Amino acid sequence: MRSRSASEEQSMVVTGGPDGQAFGVDIGGTGMKGAVVDTGTGQLVTERKRILTPHPATPEAVAGVVAQLVSDAGWQGPIGATFPAVIKHGVAQSAANVDPSWVGTDADKTFTQAVGDNSEVLVLNDADAAGIAEARYGAAKGVAGVVILLTFGTGIGSALLIDGVLVPNTELGHLELDGHDAESRAAASVRDEHGMSYKKWSKRVDAYMQHVERLFTPDLFVVGGGVSKNAEKWVPLLELKTPVKPAQLLNDAGIVGAAIAAIEHLGE
Structure with a gap:
């Protein structure tokens, strides 16, 4: 799995970028949602599917749901996933509103291993993903x-x-x-x-x-x-x-932002 460089971590450019599709997953405290996104338009190209977040929401349990969302969509390719924590170089650094076992977990690696099928997962903070989506296609465009x-x-x-x-x-x-x-x-x-x-x-x-x-x-x-x-x-x-x-993107913001980040950093 390709690791993220410090420069990538510090600047996810959201103006411009390649067209293409990626799978976005938005992980929340009560539900996890996923869909394929056309990152050139910001539109979902498959129906958004939602699965309840497991409790306790341990890394293994959450990774299993991510894998299920991807599998149910029949997706292979770049995958972006939001997570409600500080994510630095793919590793969760905090756990303010999630299971404490996440602290120190390599979320990129955990999700990538769970998904398999030669797909790679990039994880980023959930609000950051929403910010990317709103800057590209929403209120901050x-x-x-x-x-x-x-x-x-x-x-x-x-x-x-x-x-x-x-x-x-x-x-x-x-x-x-x-x-x-x-x-x-x-x-x-x-x-x-x-x-x-x-x-x-x-x-x-x-x-x-x-x-x-x-x-x-x-x-x-x-x-x-x-x-x-x-x-x-x-x-x-x-x-x-x-x-x-x-x-403006409401419930789709996390999914769209995660997909954009994935295709721009995993598709390089």
Whole structure:
């Protein structure tokens, strides 16, 4: 299996790139989804299939589901997979919302061995994959300068792009907010858990995003996650200097971004 160079790790270029197809897998806490993607258009060319995430979500169990998704699609070729952790040179470095056995696991190798059939798997952070997809085909398409995508779900994921180039593993959801880990205060799961109105929850999101804004002075925020479907209920309540757009690819973003990363780095 070809290892990733440091330069590849630090800059996944999302403007331009070869046409072609790749298989994308989006691994979440409750479900794992996969489909073949035409990376030249950002469209899924097979029906998206979803399988429940195994519990406990150990490397072996998750790899088995990845292999099943790929096998069910009859796919052989480059495969990209998202994962909710810091991924450095294919190795999981954190486990904030996943099974702790992932820390130190070579996810690239684990998934590639499980899939077999001469296919190779590239793993990247889930928010980073969404950022790649939104920069190529979504809300951040054609936007120059600094773009920050924030996904609000169980936690808060982030992707930082500079002129369309991804700076991986920013993990801005773990910035301190009011003496707490930011995602413990402003994630969408917190709103659900406490039955908060969008108006009340948006105040926390606004405080968090203002903090990010002061640190990075972005040209655009893109907000994703399930709550982006109801963006009209909370985005207008944010008091930011930076424009905010809801993500456009929604449930397909991780799959599309993973496929793009795979074909651009495994297809070389």
